[in-house]
Amino acid sequence: MMLGPHAVFIVAAYAIAAVIVAALVIWIVTDHRTQTRLLSELEKSGVTRRSAQKRTES
Amino acid sequence: MIPLSALLIRDVRLALRVGGGALMGVLFFMTVVAIVPFAVGPDLALLHRIGPAILWVGALLASLLTLDRLFAADHEDGSLDLLLMARTPLELAIVVKALAHWLTTALPLVGAVPVLALFLDLESRAAAAVALTLLVGTPALTCIGLIGSALAVALHRGGLLLPVLVLPLTVPVLIFGVSASNAAIGGPVPFGAPFTILIALSLASLVIGPFAAAAALRHGAE
Amino acid sequence: MGLVAFANPSRFLALAERLLPWLIGATALTFAIGLYQAFFVAPDDYQQGATVRIMFIHVPAAWLGMFCWALMSMSALGTLVWRHPLADVALKTAAPIGAAFAALCLITGSLWGRPMWGTYWVWDARLTSVLVLFLMYLGLIALWRAVEDPSRAGRAAAIFTLVGAINLPIIKFSVDWWNTLHQPASVFRVGGSTIHPTILLPLLTMAAAFTLLFATLNLCAMRNEILRRRVRTLQIMQAEAASGTSP
Secondary structure, eight states: OOOOTTHHHHHHHHHHHHHHHHHHHHHHHHHHHHHHHHHHHHHHTTOOOHHHHHOOOO | OHHHHHHHHHHHHHHHSGGGOHHHHHHHHHHHHHHHHHHHOSOHHHHHHHHHHHHHHHHHHHHHHTTTHHHHHHHHHTHHHHHHHSSSOHHHHHHHHHHHHIIIIIHHHHHHHHHHHHHTTOOHHHHHHHHHHHHHHHHHHHHHHHHHHHHTTTOTTOTTHHHHHHHHHHHHHHHHHHHHHHHHHHOSSOSHHHHHHHHHHHHHHHHHHHHHHHHHHHHHHO | OHHHHTTSHHHHHHHHHHHHHHHHHHHHHHHHHHHHIIIIISOOBTTTBTTHHHHHHHHHHHHHHHHHHHHHHHHHHHHHTSOOTTHHHHHHHHHHHHHHHHHHHHHHHHHHHHHHHSSSOOOOHHHHHHHHHHHHHHHHHHHHHHOSSHHHHHHHHHHHHHHHHHHHHHHHHHHHHHHHHTOOSSOOOTTOSSOOHHHHHHHHHHHHHHHHHHHHHHHHHHHHHHHHHHHHHHHHHHHHHHHTOOO
16 A cells, blocks of 8 residues: 655654554553552541442432 | 612722723733834834734733733622622623723723824724724623633632633634724725624623623632 | 433443443444555545545544534533533543544644645644634643632533533634635645545544544543542541541
């Protein structure tokens, strides 16, 4: 498949798209890990949410 | 009506006092317009061509930078809470405050245009066109700015957040204001089209601005 | 209605867990099809040559940027009018994703413009509208970060989103006007003239792929935001317990 004389621009465009999507994915995944880690640390130290304590569904 | 007119008189008086910012707006306007030639060079032909644009951008920045005090001052001394609790509808109170701001800040800008037009080699017809478009367009700038001012009211370190929020929203006003000015000077577009759109923008923002600002103030106070 | 069932964050999280694998799969599949079509099915444009393939990212990114703001506007209504608990979560998480799509549109537009017109930027109607949209996204994100309390920030952001939604058609109209006013003699058509089916199909597939990507990313981000708020609540409780004040 020939990309013509401006191939570098086409490749750059798709590459940057991949980079931006990858950056979003990485941000979301690391944020998820951070939050779950913080949550488990907090739960281990004994703090619980009220709904977990009272065991009632709102 | 009496509470509203009292509010108007109070706001106008406050704005005209030393720390009020009314005449500061005009001074800032003049300073900005005076600075531009240092950047683009003293070529009068060029300044003539971009004159309406410089005046409009200067007026936009001047009215924007005086807007953040609109609600912040009242928030600080507690009168904002009084406004929120009063029987007079908040939207009307906001319209009155906007009117006070426009009278004390925007109207002097319009008055300064003939003088500044001299510096930009704009003939009287062009200066009149710019002044007229500013007269009609600054209500839109004020009302759009209201929204940002209300959103940022409780932020102490608001800084440039208000201009950042408001400037994209004012792009249409800027486009049609300059377009109408240039059309009056002698452009391919008839003056009427952008001018009436400018009026429409002002009228629309007169409705949207106070309602959005009132919602922002109410939700911010909860 | 159905949305009320998702108001409970725990139920939402459970639903998200179940939905996510399917969404990720669908996104990957659609992208695979779209990319294949973009490179092997679509022919070279007679005017633009192979660089028309940049369109398959540039145009869907523009669509998604605006679609995202429309979605945020619905979430904003949910926050202000119906007080749906998860509406402001959806509002917050969508903004960075929408901003990323707008930025992608601008960058690919620039990369497309360089071989086509010789400059990295032109003030044409679509690029300029997306630039203003991008600045509004950044302003919105700045607003979120400026207010401490998440629910107050949510309400302020909701109002700004709605005002922006009203303004966006006006801005688009004015920028179109402004562009035709200053148009040079030769007309540059950024999106291509009449869209031939062989170009349209990859375009729509990529648009669908990006939309699914947006849905996947937003769902994951909403999950994170719910967890973040739980962490914040627990941290506040922990601080109160440590200082001896009862909640």
